[in-house]
Amino acid sequence: MLDQYNRETSQIHAPAALIQKTKEAMRAEEERLQAEETSRGDSYAIGNSSAHRYAAGISKDCEVISAKKRSIFSYGRLRKWALPLTAAAALVILVSVSAAMRVVKSGGASSDMAADMTEADAGASADEALPAEEMADASVEAPAEEMPDVSVEAEVSAEEMADASAEAGAPVEEMPDVSVEAGAPAEEMLDASAETASGGITEASESDAMAASEKAESKDNFAITKNEGAAQASEDTLIEESKMENSVVKPDEELTITEVEKKPSVYNSSEAERISYQEVIFYVVSEEDGAYSAYARVNRSRYVISGKAADREEFLEKAYELLEEESFY
């Protein structure tokens, strides 16, 4: 049966016309492939040889276009090289910086250098001979609370500064050094005292110092601040918590208004009373000795007002006046 299939199948032949037509199609395909190869080769040659380009009769415009292409190509090449080059440069810089940091951190010489840098920042050229340890001791022995007072006195005179250092418990040997420093302006002293501190002085104490320097601008303010020990302590606590930005002391009214960035502890205090006064909402906390602290928000600004008053109504009245002045409400 399947032999018969073979016999029948072997009688089938591809038509001559079909073979002829297919051969023509194959020739056309071969020519097409050759033309493709030739054009590919020509374009390669054109890209590489300008003489060949002229021989091929390409116009000047084409030449300009190919020049642009070349420039783009070279730019691309540059970019290809630029990236690893930049990366390598960045790596070298990183390694050199890290090596430098390692050198600075390690070894006793580096600590001396750091101490020198601290001294230079403080602007105390007279203290160059003083070791870093003594500097640290001096700042540690002086309590953080006393630092603003010291800096305030520094503006007055060197003698007063020496007295203040004596009050702060500084050794007698270090007093001359301190007095030399005291000749500097109050701002420099503040920087020096803040930067030479080895941990005993916090950011809050720095801000305390700023507040105190503002107080020192007027003699009256200075006197009042000196007298109000307990009230100042409570103010310091408040300021410490609320990251003071700007503080204005109104000594005549015995109230302090402070603009703060975040809501202070007064706001969250369980003892705080929410009182609306002249359409301003105050969160008031009454403290000992007739002192009050209040938080109010006016014109998208937050304020902490603290101070003494005869009663709460008087405190609110004064606080409102202060707010008016401060916020142009």
Next chain:
Amino acid sequence: MTEEKITAQSAIDRYADMVYRLALTQMKNRTDADDLFQEVFVRLVSHIQELESWEHVKAWLIRVTINCAKKHYGQYWNKNVDYMDEPERLSGQTESYEIPEEHPVRAAVQKLPPKYRLIVHLYYYEELSVAEIAGLTKQRESTVKSQMHRAREMLRNLITDEL
């Protein structure tokens, strides 16, 4: 005796009948078979340099013919339209196309499903082994054997019914 150089033109002279028979076995009508024939040899032009021997050329031609036929049947129109019942399309335009009355066995083979037609043709006419057929159709040898068995049974039934 020096062997003939492998070119597309010499390949068509050598394997035109083989490809045409296989195309006729796979296609439902002669026009499609002609198209398949042309497509296979035109493709050969761009691949002839990759083929190292005539056996390689033969295997390549069979493989490409099968693939092109599968591609043809994969199209929706060709899947759903059958020209076998249209005598005018089957009427021989040339003297080389078989007439079913004169070739009853071949006519019976043409009635088999395409996969069985292919295996019967490759095994009995091209005399390929089961392993070679399995390689060309990318199937297991056991699958080819079972398909061959089923194809024989179907053919037997077809021819018995006709007789």
